[in-house]
Amino acid sequence: xxxxxxxxxxxxxxxxxxxxxxxxxxxxxxxxxxxxxxxxxxxxxxxxxxxxxxxxxxxxxxxxxxxxxxxxxxxxxxxxxxxxxxxxxxxxxxxxxxxxxxxxxxxxxxxxxxxxxxxxxxxxxxxxxxxxxxxxxxxxxxxxxxxxxxxxxxxxxxxxxxxxxxxxxxxxxxxxxxxxxxxxxxxxxxxxxxxxxxxxxxxxxxxxxxxxxxxxxxxxxxxxxxxxxxxxxxxxx
Amino acid sequence: xxxxxxxxxxxxxxxxxxxxxxxxxxxxxxxxxxxxxxxxxxxxxxxxxxxxxxxxxxxxxxxxxxxxxxxxxxxxxxxxxxxxxxxxxxxxxxxxxxxxxxxxxxxxxxxxxxx
Numbered sequence: 001x002x003x004x005x006x007x008x009x010x011x012x013x014x015x016x017x018x019x020x021x022x023x024x025x026x027x028x029x030x031x032x033x034x035x036x037x038x039x040x041x042x043x044x045x046x047x048x049x050x051x052x053x054x055x056x057x058x059x060x061x062x063x064x065x066x067x068x069x070x071x072x073x074x075x076x077x078x079x080x081x082x083x084x085x086x087x088x089x090x091x092x093x094x095x096x097x098x099x100x101x102x103x104x105x106x107x108x109x110x111x112x113x114x115x116x117x118x119x120x121x122x123x124x125x126x127x128x129x130x131x132x133x134x135x136x137x138x139x140x141x142x143x144x145x146x147x148x149x150x151x152x153x154x155x156x157x158x159x160x161x162x163x164x165x166x167x168x169x170x171x172x173x174x175x176x177x178x179x180x181x182x183x184x185x186x187x188x189x190x191x192x193x194x195x196x197x198x199x200x201x202x203x204x205x206x207x208x209x210x211x212x213x214x215x216x217x218x219x220x221x222x223x224x225x226x227x228x229x230x231x232x233x234x235x236x237x
Numbered sequence: 238x239x240x241x242x243x244x245x246x247x248x249x250x251x252x253x254x255x256x257x258x259x260x261x262x263x264x265x266x267x268x269x270x271x272x273x274x275x276x277x278x279x280x281x282x283x284x285x286x287x288x289x290x291x292x293x294x295x296x297x298x299x300x301x302x303x304x305x306x307x308x309x310x311x312x313x314x315x316x317x318x319x320x321x322x323x324x325x326x327x328x329x330x331x332x333x334x335x336x337x338x339x340x341x342x343x344x345x346x347x348x349x350x351x352x
Binding site: 009013062064065066067087088090091094141153154156159202203204205206208209210216218219222223225226 | 238239240241242243244245247249250253317320321322325327329
């Protein structure tokens, strides 16, 4: 049976790569590899996963330098000469080994006013939103984000400016800007218009390149820039 | 932990590098450009002798590089403006290829003109 040489990050912010030899199996995913190491070779290895089928977004790691969902990444797709290197997501504090602290990532969703704000009660009738309407089409383009952090980890602007809200939070803000039921856009646009908001994006498009759901946060960020400009010209900001 | 070149190896990031580097190089060229134009202040002869000096093949080659840099920076800039101010299009990578093609065509046209 052929084997796979796997380098796995051990430690916190400072640490080292530890090498393991893992049996190579057909249709093996990177998450299978990490699980094999933890269950058969070194039970002290820490990593995070839940659904194993690309729904929860908790198993994202850096595989051969690129952020990915490990559960949906086949070894055959990423192995170079039967070697893979697995590290925690970049741009986030490392708790231990492959586990990052996602708090800064989710705090920024809150800072970008990523919470729906409506003005109706359960006694009101349903809002009628036409699926083909321009706003709903724009919402649809970005709504499938599951908050895995791959875009945030891939973004250089996050590394350059730690306050930058990041692609996922801005994408969330953009879906709410286009939600006709939402009433919080004034504060939302103000929240995303600052130095650490949409205008800080350098259009590297790494988020769009790496998003496992094929979303384009860059498109949402460009939309936010236009929305902020329009609001500023109208004197609303 | 921070990203390295592996996370950055995709066309849109290369376009960012090309745009940034061409901008920096052009900003270095700009003072030289103004100095050359400033020669006209000393009279026609001064500028004319400088321009004749730049007719050397090596300088023409350098001039072609400046034309390509300008074309790259402009095409990249137009691409960014389209990306930010117009409706999003899913063929952003094709837009990159068009920007690269326009830059190359501008350089070739300049070369054809001087050879």
